[in-house]
Amino acid sequence: xxxxxxxxxxxxxxxxxxxxxxxxxxxxxxxxxxxxxxxxxxxxxxxxxxxxxxxxxxxxxxxxxxxxxxxxxxxxxxxxxxxxxxxxxxxxxxxxxxxxxxxxxxxxxxxxxxxxxxxxxxxxxxxxxxxxxxxxxxxx
Amino acid sequence: xxxxxxxxxxxxxxxxxxxxxxxxxxxxxxxxxxxxxxxxxxxxxxxxxxxxxxxxxxxxxxxxxxxxxxxxxxxxxxxxxxxxxxxxxxxxxxxxxxxxxxxxxxxxxxxxxxxxxxxxxxxxxxxxxxxxxxxxxxxx
DNA sequence: CTCCGTGCAAAGCATTTGCATCCAT
DNA sequence: ATGGATGCAAATGCTTTGCACGGAG
Numbered sequence: 001x002x003x004x005x006x007x008x009x010x011x012x013x014x015x016x017x018x019x020x021x022x023x024x025x026x027x028x029x030x031x032x033x034x035x036x037x038x039x040x041x042x043x044x045x046x047x048x049x050x051x052x053x054x055x056x057x058x059x060x061x062x063x064x065x066x067x068x069x070x071x072x073x074x075x076x077x078x079x080x081x082x083x084x085x086x087x088x089x090x091x092x093x094x095x096x097x098x099x100x101x102x103x104x105x106x107x108x109x110x111x112x113x114x115x116x117x118x119x120x121x122x123x124x125x126x127x128x129x130x131x132x133x134x135x136x137x138x139x140x
Numbered sequence: 141x142x143x144x145x146x147x148x149x150x151x152x153x154x155x156x157x158x159x160x161x162x163x164x165x166x167x168x169x170x171x172x173x174x175x176x177x178x179x180x181x182x183x184x185x186x187x188x189x190x191x192x193x194x195x196x197x198x199x200x201x202x203x204x205x206x207x208x209x210x211x212x213x214x215x216x217x218x219x220x221x222x223x224x225x226x227x228x229x230x231x232x233x234x235x236x237x238x239x240x241x242x243x244x245x246x247x248x249x250x251x252x253x254x255x256x257x258x259x260x261x262x263x264x265x266x267x268x269x270x271x272x273x274x275x276x277x278x279x280x
Numbered sequence: 281c282t283c284c285g286t287g288c289a290a291a292g293c294a295t296t297t298g299c300a301t302c303c304a305t
Numbered sequence: 306a307t308g309g310a311t312g313c314a315a316a317t318g319c320t321t322t323g324c325a326c327g328g329a330g
Contacts, residue, residue, distance in 0.1 A: 017329095019285065039319075053287040058320065074214050077295090078319070092261045107258055111251040112270075118247055120275030121232045130252075131267035135260030157304090159310065179294075193312040198295065217320090218294070 014067035021052050025060040026069065026083070033099040035073040035080035073100065088126050094134035101134060154207035161192050165200040166209065166223070173239040175213040175220035213240065228266050234274035241274060 007026040011018040024045055029036065036044070042057045061081050064070045071084040071091070075098060082100055089102040105125060112123045147166040151158040164185055169176065176184070182197045201221050204210045211224040211231070215238060222240055229242040245265060252263045 017284075021286075037319090051287095055288075055321080056286055059285085077219070079217065092259065092263075094261075095264070095267070101259070101261065103255070103259060103261075107255060108251075111248075115243070115247060115270070119232065119241070119243060120278070121234075121241065121243075121270070121272055122274075122278050123232075123270045123272035124235070127235070127271035129269050129271075130255070130261070130263045131269075132261055132263035134262075138260070138262050157309075159303095161311075177294090195296080195313075196311055199310085 010069055014069060016063055016067055020050075021056050022060045022063065024050055024052060025057060026064060029064075029070065029081060029083040032083065033101060035071075035075055035082035035098070035100060037075060037078045037080045039078070041081075090125070090128040090130065092134065093129055093131045094137055095131050096133055096137040099134055099136075103130070150209055154209060156203055156207055160190075161196050162200045162203065164190055164192060165197060166204060169204075169210065169221060169223040172223065173241060175211075175215055175222035175238070175240060177215060177218045177220045179218070181221075230265070230268040230270065232274065233269055233271045234277055235271050236273055236277040239274055239276075243270070 005013065007023045007030065008018045010026065011022055016022060025041055028041060028044060038054070038058050038061055041061065042052065042054045045052050045057070061070065065072055065081060068086055069083065070081040073080045073082060073091075073093070085102055088105045090105065090108055092101045092103050094100070108128060109125065112125055112128070116122055145153065147163045147170065148158045150166065151162055156162060165181055168181060168184060178194070178198050178201055181201065182192065182194045185192050185197070201210065205212055205221060208226055209223065210221040213220045213222060213231075213233070225242055228245045230245065230248055232241045232243050234240070248268060249265065252265055252268070256262055
């Protein structure tokens, strides 16, 4: 399997100019399982040494999401962003701790086919969201 | 099968005082497959004869959703409401026309069990949203 | 020089809240 | 009379836009 790309390389791959701000936003999101809102990203980055404008955070998140590097979620009525695999996958969203885990697609494909046959509805495999309780929360 | 309840009866069942405003909001939503935002509900009601305050629309929608009569969706960053069956079901959300169809639960229960066994994630059957293209849109 | 990204301030909007009024019990 | 429901206006808070500045090619 390929080595995970550092923020800089990921930006280049999708054709975005790597700037310090975009790098910082992307780096903050990489490895997080819980989506973050623009406000949260802005706050966290500014709590560390670097300064970054709120507007820039909003624009960077838009850019990265448009490029497919981030997926968007709705957290308490606000838009939140998570760094996701570019390969197809489904989202398992914990309503207790808000973390999102990616579900390998082979678990759902056959079911989606069945769903289509029963209902005539054509599901988009990458837009399947399952909410519930994650394993970590369930064990506490 | 029981006769469908008129708005007034549905309000009483969930313990909400039936007021003309709540009746109007609920009546507008009944039978619609596409969720409506508060602004849309307000606009539509006021285009007809009746007058209703925007704040009241927001409050009525909250009340009805809390009572379980309406389900909420995210439409273009805004909250939207749809009158749904109180029985468990899943939502098939068309990303083309925004309509939501209810999917009978028996199609998914076995798959959800399988998902749980594979991932340790405990899905909430009533919080499964599948996005894609509805049969009507697919045929055009 | 030119283009793109940034940052601040101001604007835009959906939603909520404060408060006085009104209605039904 | 009393508690809940309503409506307007104002406030709140997230997000976007206008515009000038700055840096890289």
